[in-house]
Amino acid sequence: AQKITQTQPGMFVQEKEAVTLDCTYDTSDPSYGLFWYKQPSSGEMIFLIYQGSYDQQNATEGRYSLNFQKARKSANLVISASQLGDSAMYFCAMREGLTGTASKLTFGTGTRLQVTL
């Protein structure tokens, strides 16, 4: 079974509008972290935002916020006031288990976001 599911292969949004990128996850571990990365065409994976499974409040970082609904196992990324430079591939990822132990990130298949004028 897929651990991270991103159901939107591609999204369009107009400049200055907000957009939500969906991510659902599947784990039985009570300790996990959820991460969003941006990958422009240049290839670099840029860390955007993270949410821990025990965090009570939704994470925010500038124009990025994470809509964390634990019971529904969803961790949607909201980008406010979209800019042309936001056009990129966006990956949701999860890491399970305790801290202090190097372990793998499981990535979703990604959503390609295109910001239009």
Add this chain to the structure above:
Amino acid sequence: DTEVTQTPKHLVMGMTNKKSLKCEQHMGHRAMYWYKQKAKKPPELMFVYSYEKLSINESVPSRFSPECPNSSLLNLHLHALQPEDSALYLCASSQERGSWAKNIQYFGAGTRLSVL
């Protein structure tokens, strides 16, 4: 500073060549990772080094040989590769101590490898 530096940016090699990819970080991170990414796919983990010891090998073929000479440096030695090994190779590092927030993986810009 969250910089992970990878060299070279681009590499073209023949199937009989031996080459190496290099990754460097100066953030004091104690875990380093190699990922392989094919076009339009998510990254796939290859290797993890934790405190300079190989802790995870995701059943990668032996033509890929990782090396961690010190806590700041990670190499990937390539030998007798196949054309299907052409991909973007990403390096990442993370702190590996403390809270979840300090275990974020930071990635380099990658090496685009073409095997002819």
